[in-house]
Amino acid sequence: MAKIGIFFGSTTEMTAIAGESIKNEFENYDHEIDLFDVGMVGLSPISNYKNIIIGCPTWNVGDLQDDWDMLYNDFKKIDFTNIVGAFFGAGDQMGYSYNYLDAVGILARAFTAGGGELIGTWPIDGYEFEESLAVEKNKFLGLALDYENQDSESEIRIKKWVHQINNEFK
Ligand SMILES: Cc1cc2nc3c(=O)[nH]c(=O)nc-3n(C[C@H](O)[C@H](O)[C@H](O)COP(=O)(O)O)c2cc1C
Known part of the structure; x- marks a missing residue:
C-alpha cells in the first residue's frame, strides 16, 4: 500500500472530476489517497508525499490553468529527488490542435528537471491533434x-491508467 497525494487545478471542474475518479479508482487497489485542489491548498502539502499525481488542464492556448500558473515558479524550485510522479490533464484536441495538453508537458518537464521519477506515460493512439508539448518519444507524458x-472515453482511460501505474508507486 502506498500513500499518494493527488494535486489538481481546475477552472471549469473537469480536471476536478477526473481527480475524484482517479482517487476512487486507486482505492480499489488499497492505496491511501488524498486529493487536493492546489487553488485551495497551494503546494506545501506536496512535501508530505513520496508519491504524487499532478492534474492540470491546458488553458489560454498552451498555458497552465490559472492556479497552476500562479504556482509554477515555486513548483519549479521543488527538489523532487526520490519522488515518484504521474501526470494527467484535460484538453480539447480539436479546438486547440496545436496545443493539446501542453500543460501536462510543462509540469511534467519541470518535475523531471527537479529530479523526479516520471511514471504513467500514455499512448497517443486514438487521439487526433497536430502538436503537443506533452508528447515525447511518441507518447504523452501523462494521461490525456x-x-x-x-x-x-474518459472513465475507461482513467481505469486503464490507474491499473497501469498502480504498482509503480513506492
Ligand atoms: C479559452 C480556452 C482556451 C483553451 N486552451 C486550450 C489549449 O491550449 N489546449 C488544450 O488542450 N485545451 C484547451 N482548452 C480546453 C480546456 O483545457 C478543457 O475545456 C478542459 O476540460 C478544461 O478543464 P477544467 O474544467 O478542469 O478547467 C481551452 C479552453 C478554453 C475555453
Whole structure:
C-alpha cells in the first residue's frame, strides 16, 4: 500500500472530476489517497508525499490553468529527488490542435528537471491533434483526457491508467 497525494487545478471542474475518479479508482487497489485542489491548498502539502499525481488542464492556448500558473515558479524550485510522479490533464484536441495538453508537458518537464521519477506515460493512439508539448518519444507524458471530444472515453482511460501505474508507486 502506498500513500499518494493527488494535486489538481481546475477552472471549469473537469480536471476536478477526473481527480475524484482517479482517487476512487486507486482505492480499489488499497492505496491511501488524498486529493487536493492546489487553488485551495497551494503546494506545501506536496512535501508530505513520496508519491504524487499532478492534474492540470491546458488553458489560454498552451498555458497552465490559472492556479497552476500562479504556482509554477515555486513548483519549479521543488527538489523532487526520490519522488515518484504521474501526470494527467484535460484538453480539447480539436479546438486547440496545436496545443493539446501542453500543460501536462510543462509540469511534467519541470518535475523531471527537479529530479523526479516520471511514471504513467500514455499512448497517443486514438487521439487526433497536430502538436503537443506533452508528447515525447511518441507518447504523452501523462494521461490525456478530452471531455469536449471524447467524453465517453474518459472513465475507461482513467481505469486503464490507474491499473497501469498502480504498482509503480513506492
Ligand atoms: C479559452 C480556452 C482556451 C483553451 N486552451 C486550450 C489549449 O491550449 N489546449 C488544450 O488542450 N485545451 C484547451 N482548452 C480546453 C480546456 O483545457 C478543457 O475545456 C478542459 O476540460 C478544461 O478543464 P477544467 O474544467 O478542469 O478547467 C481551452 C479552453 C478554453 C475555453
